[in-house]
Amino acid sequence: MELGDCGSKCAFRCSKAQEHDRCLEYCGICCKTCNCVPSGTFGNKDECPCYRDLKNSKGQDKCP
Template sequence: MASKALIFLIASFLLLATKASSKDDEDFFSEVLAKTPAPAPAPVKAPPPTLPPVSITECPRLCGVRCSLHSRKRHCTRVCMTCCQRCKCVPPGTYGNKEMCGKCYTDMTTHGNRPKCP
């Protein structure tokens, strides 16, 4: 009988000790959270610069530069001319920089939903 009472006393002591320590932990964490500064807001990205419209007479020269390193130059030039006439823009360089021509150039797709403009 004495052993049951001893076990009961030890169990109740452990129960009270864990409740007291969890309350201390809550106070500790609330203090830590109160001292930490709020995260800074994410910087807003500026839209990429867009190029001025190109006249249709400049399309062959610009598309020639754009497709100069392409493995299928005639195909690239034909597609580039279509994009240039519709969007009035050809990105600089031989690859990439499509975002400089805006949504018209970047969102034009083929029948297979692949990007059309080189």
């Protein structure tokens, strides 16, 4: 996946998020780190183990 794909994939991933801008920011970080974004607007994180397993400093899921 090319990095240019992150924008469109994250736009779809975050399309139903309440905090849209925050979702896009973190999805973008995760996409650049992992080179993938799970399909759909929620869940499906098993499609991308790197994306699924990234945690923030509090040990919570980093990626939306």
